[in-house]
Amino acid sequence: MENFKSIKKNVVLSVGLSSLLIILMFSNVAIAAEKKFDYFSTLQKRLVKDGFIKKGINALYKKPQVSFDTKGVSLYFVHTESKLNYNQFLDQKNIKKARAYMKKYKKELAFAQKTYGVDKEVITGIALVETRLGTYVGKRMVINILSSMSALSEKKVREKLWADIKDRTELTKKKFEAKAAKKAGWAYKELKAFLNYTTKEKINPLNINGSYAGAMGICQFMPSNILPLAKDGNGDGKINLFDHADAVASIANYLKRYGWKPGLTQKQAFKAVYSYNHSKYYVNTVLKIAKALKAKPKS
Numbered sequence: 001m002e003n004f005k006s007i008k009k010n011v012v013l014s015v016g017l018s019s020l021l022i023i024l025m026f027s028n029v030a031i032a033a034e035k036k037f038d039y040f041s042t043l044q045k046r047l048v049k050d051g052f053i054k055k056g057i058n059a060l061y062k063k064p065q066v067s068f069d070t071k072g073v074s075l076y077f078v079h080t081e082s083k084l085n086y087n088q089f090l091d092q093k094n095i096k097k098a099r100a101y102m103k104k105y106k107k108e109l110a111f112a113q114k115t116y117g118v119d120k121e122v123i124t125g126i127a128l129v130e131t132r133l134g135t136y137v138g139k140r141m142v143i144n145i146l147s148s149m150s151a152l153s154e155k156k157v158r159e160k161l162w163a164d165i166k167d168r169t170e171l172t173k174k175k176f177e178a179k180a181a182k183k184a185g186w187a188y189k190e191l192k193a194f195l196n197y198t199t200k201e202k203i204n205p206l207n208i209n210g211s212y213a214g215a216m217g218i219c220q221f222m223p224s225n226i227l228p229l230a231k232d233g234n235g236d237g238k239i240n241l242f243d244h245a246d247a248v249a250s251i252a253n254y255l256k257r258y259g260w261k262p263g264l265t266q267k268q269a270f271k272a273v274y275s276y277n278h279s280k281y282y283v284n285t286v287l288k289i290a291k292a293l294k295a296k297p298k299s
Contacts, residue, residue: 039068069144075212086285116252125289134218138211149187152180194223217241
C-alpha cells in the first residue's frame with residue numbers, strides 16, 4: 001500500500017512538472033514570438049539606402065530606448081483639432097504670463113522683430129499656444145514617434161497597430177489604412193530631416209522629446225523646417241530650438257518666409273500665421289493674444 005501511494009505521488013508530481021514545463025515552454029515561445037516582431041528592420045534598410053551610414057543606423061535602432069510608440073502614434077488616429085480649447089490662452093492669467101515672458105526675453109524679442117519684421121507680440125502668442133512659453137515641450141521621444149509612424153508603410157506593422165487600437169478609434173479599418181499609409185510617407189521625410197539635423201548639430205537623437213506628432217522645441221518645429229527655417233538667435237553657432245533666443249528668431253523667420261512684413265493687412269497676417277498651423281482656431285487665438293499684449297495692461 002505504501003509503495004502504491006509512493007508511486008501515485010511520483011506520478012502526480014511527474015504530471016505536475018510536465019504541465020509546468022509545457023506552460024513554461026509555450027510562454028517562452030510567446031515571448032520569443034513577441035521579440036521576433038521587428039518593427040524597424042525594413043525602416044533601417046530604407047534609411048541606409050537613402051544615404052545614412054549603416055553602422056550608425058543599426059547602432060541607433062539597437063538602443064533599448066528606441067521602440068515602437070503605440071500609445072503616441074495612436075493619438076494620431078483619435079485626435080481632433082477642433083476639440084482643443086484655445087480660449088484658455090486668452091484668459092488674464094495666461095496674458096499676464098505672456099507679458100512677463102516679453103519682459104524676461106525683451107532683448108531676444110526686440111532682435112527678432114528688428115531683424116525679421118515680425119511683431120514681438122505675435123511671436124509671443126505662438127510660443128504661448130505652442131508650448132505655454134516653453135514650459136511644456138512634449139514628453140515623447142521624437143525618434144520613436146517618427147520611426148513608428150514611418151514603419152506604418154509596412155502592412156504587418158499597420159496590422160499590429162490596428163489590433164492594438166481598433167477598439168479605441170472611430171476610424172474604420174479602411175480609413176485607418178488610408179490615413180496610416182499617408183502619414184507613414186510624411187513621417188519618413190520628417191525622420192530623415194530629424195536625423196540630418198541631429199547629425200549636423202551633433203545632438204544625441206535620444207535626448208530630444210517633442211509632441212505626439214514629432215514637433216520639437218519651444219516653437220514646435222517639425223524637423224523638415226529646422227534646417228531651412230530655424231535661426232541661431234543667440235549667435236553661438238548652433239541651432240537649439242529649446243533655447244528661447246533660437247526659438248524666438250526661428251518663429252520670426254518662419255513667419256517672414258510666409259509673408260509677414262511690417263504694416264501688413266489683417267488678411268495677410270492671418271495667412272502668415274495660418275502657414276504655421278493650418279487651423280483657423282489657432283490663427284484667431286494667436287492674433288487675439290497679440291492684440292491683448294499690445295493693449296495697455298489693466299491696472
